[in-house]
Amino acid sequence: MHRTFFIETFGCQMNKGDSDLMRLSLEKAGFIEANTSEEAEICLFNTCSVRQHAEDRAVSRIESTKYGKGGRKKIVVIAGCAAQRIGDDIVKSGRADIAVGPYQSPMIGEIVKDYIENGFKCRSLFVSQNTEDFQERLNEGLINSREENPWHKWVTITHGCENFCTYCIVPYVRGKLISFPSERIIQFIKDLAAQGIMEITLLGQNVNQYGQDSGDIPFYKLLEKTAQVEGLEKINFLTSHPMDFSTEIVRVMADHPNISRGIHLPLQSGSDSVLKRMNRKYTMKSYMDIIEAINRTLPDYAISTDLIVGFPGETEDQFNETLDAVKKIRYDEAFMYAYSPRKGTPSFKLEEKLSRNEKIDRLNRLISLQREISLEKLKSRIDKTENAIAERISKKSSEEISGKTSLNHPVVFRGDAGDLGRVIPLRITEVRGSTLFGEKI
Ligand code: SF4
Structure with missing residues (x-):
């Protein structure tokens, strides 16, 4: 039984949300998330169709994934918008095993399990969205x-x-x-x-x-x-x-x-x-x-x-x-x-x-x-007071916190872990690149 999976997501925030649903559904069906696509036995590509380039990039990733290290065949799933458009052809040509549209994301665990247990050769599934x-x-x-x-x-x-x-x-x-x-x-x-x-x-x-x-x-x-x-x-x-x-x-x-x-x-x-x-x-x-x-x-x-x-x-x-x-x-x-x-x-x-x-x-x-x-x-934000939600310790310094202001500008300020998850009033002191820097009031 194939047990590990990896999801590669292309495109917009809606797709990222769908990938979360897929991850949840796969875990519920007993699969375990791998750290990389190389390690995974099941590779899912949640594709974007908005630009030809995005679609081509996803298809090329799918084509290069069919076999892992040592020539072991993986289960390849094409999901998302490009799957809705060209998934059937990709499955029929043998480049992927399963094609599902965006509306199958919450059921993907059962679909993959069913595929493995019943040994289907290939499967394309595009059900109505309004269920x-x-x-x-x-x-x-x-x-x-x-x-x-x-x-x-x-x-x-x-x-x-x-x-x-x-x-x-x-x-x-x-x-x-x-x-x-x-x-x-x-x-x-x-x-x-x-x-x-x-x-x-x-x-x-x-x-x-x-x-x-x-x-x-x-x-x-x-x-x-x-x-x-x-x-x-x-x-x-x-x-x-x-x-x-x-x-x-x-x-x-x-x-x-x-x-x-x-x-x-x-x-x-x-x-x-x-x-x-x-x-x-x-x-x-x-x-x-x-x-x-x-x-x-x-x-x-x-x-x-x-x-x-x-x-x-x-x-x-x-x-x-x-x-x-x-x-x-x-x-x-x-x-x-x-x-x-x-x-x-x-x-x-x-x-x-x-x-x-x-x-x-x-x-x-x-x-x-x-x-x-x-x-x-x-x-023009310099010297203004802004309220920011402190999101995380900055990647660059353990003494700096990064977050976003209520106008959604990224902001960095001196602080510590105790600030995380709180609304911090700041005075903006500086701009570097597209990030504001501030100090706590
Ligand atoms: S057709 Fe496309 S660009 Fe226009 S509103 Fe709908 S999603 Fe947005």
Whole structure:
């Protein structure tokens, strides 16, 4: 009987959460986690399909894993978004033994056990996402998932997405929106707080659409109920969509200081024409309305975004509109990408006029503008008072503690193990790279 397993995770936070569910399910089925893929008898690859490069990297890892040291055959499992897209082919060609989609994560232990005991030759499994069983097990995983930061938990509130942004593969591999029942979510969060968890992140592809599929309470009410859970010092939410980001969310944030002041609001492009081709369903005007509502309501906050340059048909003027938006909004941080066509998405069929080099040139111009702004904004924190959750002893010095401020900036300060898991008021003294340094008040 194969007993040891190793999970290699690619891609986003949702995948990391699914890997936690897989680990839990495998351990429940009697398997033991190995330290490396070389040692493991069962290798699971939780793949990402968002970019061709990510998918190719996962497939190449799968192809090189089939045999361990001494030529011993391993059981190889392809899971996650790429499995949903190409898993069947990978299994049929003999490169993997089992393919499962993202919605089998909580059952993977039984699937692997069944495979071993019944000696199936190969197996591809993609069941419906909307099963009671799935929700039940997902919820179990919420409580038990492991994290690097012992005071924090990710709490998945929705799965799937039906927004169909034209560059994005997610709706095709993760399926329709499902919101987990709010009563269950709040109960889990209460249980987490009772276990000493201080910070949570509500997670979904578009959290602002929470409840739209099920008729449950809207997102801002879920956020409000979460903020009222006793013992929670900080609540984050990811990812927001400007189409659904209502002013009620801003009001709830203003009413509850334990909701993080670090807001992530993906803009993608500053050009209405490009936004339309991306099928983003908002305009620069409606995006700016949200920014103005935040400015009016929250005295201090940090804002981050995602930006894509070189989308098919993006002219120099349209790219300049993105630069203008960045100058106007002054993001604290931005995740910036040059567009790369993704097979299986509608924009794959759009004609590209820019060469790779031209896209990279635009990306570099955007990055250098954003770097300047990020640094100026970080420096503007000097001499301010910030509350930070002390997360861990710094890797660089046993006398330093690292954590994050309520605006989600990484921060380091002199302290000791007694600070861990507490909210520490700090005066910011310095910026090094993208980290703030402070001293206890
Ligand atoms: S909102 Fe758009 S970018 Fe985000 S997951 Fe859905 S389709 Fe993809």
